[in-house]
Amino acid sequence: MPSTIGYKRVSSFGQNEIRQLDGMIFDKVFTDKASGKDTQRPQLQALLEYVRDGDTVTVHSLDRLGRNLLDLQELVQGLTGRGITVRFVKENMTFSPGGQDSMSTLLFSIMGAFAQFERDLIRERQAEGIAQAKKRGVYKGRKPKLTAGQIAELRELAAQGVKKPELAERFGVSRKTVYEYLRE
Numbered sequence: 001m002p003s004t005i006g007y008k009r010v011s012s013f014g015q016n017e018i019r020q021l022d023g024m025i026f027d028k029v030f031t032d033k034a035s036g037k038d039t040q041r042p043q044l045q046a047l048l049e050y051v052r053d054g055d056t057v058t059v060h061s062l063d064r065l066g067r068n069l070l071d072l073q074e075l076v077q078g079l080t081g082r083g084i085t086v087r088f089v090k091e092n093m094t095f096s097p098g099g100q101d102s103m104s105t106l107l108f109s110i111m112g113a114f115a116q117f118e119r120d121l122i123r124e125r126q127a128e129g130i131a132q133a134k135k136r137g138v139y140k141g142r143k144p145k146l147t148a149g150q151i152a153e154l155r156e157l158a159a160q161g162v163k164k165p166e167l168a169e170r171f172g173v174s175r176k177t178v179y180e181y182l183r184e
Contacts, residue, residue: 002054003028003051003052003055003056004055004058005027005029005030005051006021006028006030006059007029007030007031007043007057007059008020008029008030008031009032009033009041011034011035011036017031021089024058024089026058028050030043030046030050036064036065036066036067036068038068039071039074039075044065048078051079051082053082053084056084056085056086057079057084057085057086057087058087058088059086059087059088061089061090062093062108063118066112067116067119068115068119069115072112073109080095080096080097081097082097084097085097091107091111146173146181154171154178154181155181158178158182164178164182
């Protein structure tokens, strides 16, 4: 039996996703509290693994699914290619398996481009704000994830041959962070 699935996303833990898909009933809802800059979001990945042929995925708006036109197109095409319908409530757009009409494809591309444009503007304003703060001498950057003692311990354990994923888990950081500390 086909399922109806909702997907919600807010950018940070301080934001509230309640207004998204308000009053709609689903068999299952996936909610991410993460940036839409890429598709590496835990609940989006769980949704992609969960959905099956015949299901319908409903999202409040295009920018909730992604802020990158290429990612949006790949997600929707990937889902519809698997027999899954994708519906965007705010834009009143539905993409079904078997292809779309030309107007829907055009509108999707335009709306996706606007979402990406908005994300790019946010990044530009953020960079400008950081540059201004640096000029004023008030920019301190991001707090280090590990103390000096933890960094020394991490490096010592790595030198003893402890694997990077184990170090990441032990210190509660990502593997990328482990590699950054080892590279310094």
